[in-house]
Amino acid sequence: MDQYERMQIRAAAEWRAKLQSGAIKTMIDPLSGEVMIxxxxxxxxxxxYGEASIPLSxxxxxxxxxxxxxxxxxxxxxxDNPVERMGRFLLSAADLLESIVDEMRAAAHLLIALAGKGIRGP
Structure with missing residues (x-):
């Protein structure tokens, strides 16, 4: 494990502690767009396979x-094989992105349907 990886692990641990302590009050779930309590x-x-993490509902x-x-x-x-670690990271990141895109498409269809009913924005 090199110095960069140790720094990444330490930073991730600090972030998780801050998240669990309640120091971060409000966040948006990147997958659903909902405010996370x-x-x-x-x-x-x-x-x-790795320390890289994100907050989710x-x-x-x-x-x-x-x-x-x-x-x-x-x-x-x-x-600990770096090739497998990267492959699993990319596969899971693709899952996250796919979920975000699905939510964006659903929101777009809703907005278009609302516009079709004559609803206008500000």
């Missing part, structure tokens, strides 16, 4: 974890 820390590539966290466990390839024999 309670958050959970989601390890993007799963905790055993409890519902979003459960869904992303389910996708990791059920839809991703089975665990390899060496979780």
């Amino acid at each position: 309670r958050t959970e820390v989601h390890h993007i590539a799963r905790e055993k 409890i519902t979003s966290h459960r869904e992303m974890t389910r996708r990791q466990m059920e839809e991703h390839p089975p665990d390899g024999p060496d979780p």
Whole structure:
């Protein structure tokens, strides 16, 4: 483990502590767009494959974890292998982005339907 990785791990731990202590009051769930009252820390590539994490609502966290466990390839024999770690990070990041895009499309369709009914913005 090099110095950069140690710094990343330390910064992630500080961020999680700040999140759990309540120092960060309000955040928006990047997947649903909802204001999060309670958050959970989601390890993007799963905790055993890396420290990179983001805050998610409890519902979003459960869904992303389910996708990791059920839809991703089975665990390899060496979780410290950098190639597997990067592959799992990219696969999970793609899941996150896909969920964000789905929410954006749903919001766009809703706005277009509202405009079709004559509703206008400010």
